[in-house]
Amino acid sequence: MKTQLSTLATLIAILTSGYAVSAPNDEGQTEKIYQVETRLDNYTRPTTFTPVKAVAENGAISENIITSTQNILNPKAPFLKKGMVKVEGENAFSPWQLVSDEGGADHDQTAPNPLTYYAVGSASSLLTQLERAIQVLDLDVEDVKVESKIFFRWQDTMTSTWSGHTDKVISNILITSDESPEKIKELKQMALNAWAVGEGLANKTVIDSDIIVNADDWAGLKPSHGKVETPVSLDNGFPITNVTADLTFQTMEIEQDLALDMHHLANPLVFPEIAIAESAHDTDRPYMHRVRAKSLTENYATWDLYSDDSRGYEGKDKAPTSRDYFTIGTSFCLMSQLTANKMYFQKQGVNIEDFRVEHQFNFQQENFMTPAMTGTLDNVITRIVVQSDSVAEQAIKYAKQSLRTCFAGEGIQNATEMETDIYLNGKLLK
Numbered sequence: 244m245k246t247q248l249s250t251l252a253t254l255i256a257i258l259t260s261g262y263a264v265s266a267p268n269d270e271g272q273t274e275k276i277y278q279v280e281t282r283l284d285n286y287t288r289p290t291t292f293t294p295v296k297a298v299a300e301n302g303a304i305s306e307n308i309i310t311s312t313q314n315i316l317n318p319k320a321p322f323l324k325k326g327m328v329k330v331e332g333e334n335a336f337s338p339w340q341l342v343s344d345e346g347g348a349d350h351d352q353t354a355p356n357p358l359t360y361y362a363v364g365s366a367s368s369l370l371t372q373l374e375r376a377i378q379v380l381d382l383d384v385e386d387v388k389v390e391s392k393i394f395f396r397w398q399d400t401m402t403s404t405w406s407g408h409t410d411k412v413i414s415n416i417l418i419t420s421d422e423s424p425e426k427i428k429e430l431k432q433m434a435l436n437a438w439a440v441g442e443g444l445a446n447k448t449v450i451d452s453d454i455i456v457n458a459d460d461w462a463g464l465k466p467s468h469g470k471v472e473t474p475v476s477l478d479n480g481f482p483i484t485n486v487t488a489d490l491t492f493q494t495m496e497i498e499q500d501l502a503l504d505m506h507h508l509a510n511p512l513v514f515p516e517i518a519i520a521e522s523a524h525d526t527d528r529p530y531m532h533r534v535r536a537k538s539l540t541e542n543y544a545t546w547d548l549y550s551d552d553s554r555g556y557e558g559k560d561k562a563p564t565s566r567d568y569f570t571i572g573t574s575f576c577l578m579s580q581l582t583a584n585k586m587y588f589q590k591q592g593v594n595i596e597d598f599r600v601e602h603q604f605n606f607q608q609e610n611f612m613t614p615a616m617t618g619t620l621d622n623v624i625t626r627i628v629v630q631s632d633s634v635a636e637q638a639i640k641y642a643k644q645s646l647r648t649c650f651a652g653e654g655i656q657n658a659t660e661m662e663t664d665i666y667l668n669g670k671l672l673k
Contacts, residue, residue, distance in 0.1 A: 274468035277315070277325065277342045278476040279354045279484040280548075280563065286327045286338035287311060289601040290464070291455055291626035296332030303609040304554070307331040308570040310602045312578050314466040320344055320353060323469070324578045328563060328571040331603070335554070339563045342471055343575040346542035348503065353471040355484075355546045356538050357575030358395060358516045361651050363534045363548050364569025365440050366391040366520035369414055371530050371552040371565055372434040372618070374522070379612055380430060386419040388521035390492050395650040397512040401587055406647050407580065409654025410513070412444055415494040416665040424672050431665045431672075436617050439606040440569050443620025444659045450652075452625040454642040456635045466597065474544070483562045487535055487547040490519055494666060500541045515539050528553040528561055570604045576651035581627070584645045593637045599628040623655060 288294055289311045297305040312326035322345040330336035343360065346352035355363075366389045377384050394410040416434075418427055435441060476484040490497065501514045518536035525531040530552040537545040549562040563571075577600045585595045603624040610616045627645070631638040646652060665672050 274317070274470060275315075277340075277469055277471050279342050279471060279474060280476040280478070281340045282478050283327065283338040283340055286329050289603075289626065291453070291458075291601050291628060292603065292624055294331045294603055297605055297607065297621070299607060301609065302611055302613070303607055304611045306333075306564070306566055306606040308564075308566050308602075308604045308606065310571050310574040310600070312571075312574045312600045313464060314578070314582075314597065314599075315342070315469040316466050317468065317470050320350060320470065322579055322582050323353070323471075324575060325469075326571050326574055326578075328567045330564065330567070335560065336564060337560050339567065341563070341571050341575075343578070344471065345579060346538075346540065346544075348542065351542055352544055353474075355536070355548070356543060357572050357579055358393070358650060359518075359536045359538055359546055359572070360568045360575060361572030362391060362393050362516040362518040363520075363536045363546075363550065364565045364567070364572055365393065365412065365444070366414065366518040366536070367532045367534050367550040367552070367565035368440040368569060369416075369434065369438050370520040370522075370532055372437040373416060373430065374530055375437065375612060375616070376430050376433040379614055379616070380426070380433065382420065382422050382426060382430060384418060384420040384422065386417075386522075388417050388519060390415045390417065390494050391518040391520070392495055393516045395514055395516065397508075397648070397650075399510060400508045400512060403644075405584075405587070405644060407650040407653055409444070409650050409659050411660040411662065412441075412654075413495065414441070414661070414663045415492075416663065417493060418665065418667050420667065424667055427665060427667045428672055431663070433614060433616065435663060437608060439608060439618030439620055440566065441661060441663075442618055443606075443655050445661045447658055448620050448655045449622045450625055450656050451622065452646065453627075454639050455626065455628045456638045457630055458628055464599065474546070478561065481561060483549045485547045486544045489545055490517055490535055490537060492517070492519070493669070494664070498539050500539050500543070502541050523549060525561070527558055528556060530554070530556075531561060532565070566604070566606055570602060573604075573649075573651040573655065574600045574602045577625070577627070577645065577649045580645040580648045581642070584641055584648065587644075588637070588641045593631070593633045593641060595629065595631050595633075595638065595641060597630040598642075601626040601628070620655070625652070
């Protein structure tokens with residue numbers, strides 16, 4: 244599906260760049276108009292825990308990513324939400340506000356869906372480790388990119404045993420270089436060892452989760468009416484989000500978009516997210532990436548996003564980091580499951596008024612920028628805040644089922660099958 248951006252939409256993007264403006268909707272209610280992504284001057288820390296930056300030792304670095312999410316009220320887009328994401332304790336990384344939406348039979352998505360952010364973060368993070376390994380090993384590489392496909396599955400949808408799964412992550416690395424196959428295989432192994440996101444997916448991760456019902460800390464955090472007018476987000480005049488043409492892979496077939504009939508859902512319901520991560524060729528920010536990604540689902544757009552992992556380089560970051568995307572994608576995934584399960588529990592007579600999600604992901608890399616570099620996802624803090632006039636036990640049951648149906652969280656909590664191949668000048672290295 245190719246989505247054309249009109250002149251009017253471009254004008255709106257320019258006028259709203261960096262800001263959320265207000266306008267009346269059809270019912271006369273004031274609603275904010277959001278960019279898909281906006282740099283923030285400051286951020287509101289999570290209300291359910293105090294973020295802490297881990298102390299890294301012996302040449303290690305830590306990245307502690309925090310998120311705080313909120314619904315955006317929009318009857319035409321019931322899955323619309325926003326989230327703040329920030330690398331805790333590091334001023335070189337800006338806080339960002341991202342918006343997420345789902346598509347549907349009667350709704351074209353207005354922002355990337357949660358698992359697209361998740362796939363973008365995974366692919367871009369692997370590309371960063373490849374670029375760092377190329378630098379450490381002093382290899383002559385003309386081009387490097389990553390083609391990724393992640394398979395997700397819903398089981399027993401809209402039942403009491405409903406669950407979500409991340410079944411497999413395929414990450415194919417494409418290298419153009421005159422270096423020997425042996426050197427390229429060494430590059431692959433070093434990058435995989437350093438890929439903290441991949442390690443978090445491949446292995447079980449400790450998750451500290453808690454559910455807070457009818458807390459007193461909702462002041463000022465109530466959702467407001469809003470919408471996204473255009474896929475284009477501008478930051479300092481640079482477009483960091485847009486939609487683009489459908490993707491083609493060099494190393495894999497791409498499945499047809501899944502047709503979703505909410506009244507007759509397949510069981511299991513399986514669909515992939517795809518992504519291509521490549522360098523943005525920014526001389527000032529050498530670890531700046533352009534990532535194109537899509538959920539292979541009808542009425543979902545192909546998104547064009549930028550990420551910036553240029554740690555240690557002078558100047559302002561130009562986009563969220565790859566780990567920002569991966570973390571906020573997980574938060575947004577849980578928000579979507581809370582929305583879907585709210586509909587399910589309402590049919591059971593349980594009324595859920597509102598909910599929020601907050602996360603902290605603790606990534607670490609030891610022996611940074613050396614051949615012995617290793618990356619890990621050490622632990623995750625997950626907090627769900629629920630407001631409901633039903634008994635607390637029912638609200639907790641609702642939140643626990645939402646956790647169980649969250650594809651992204653399951654991929655981190657349990658070991659996920661990982662398949663990574665590397666191609667040198669178009670030839671698969673075995």
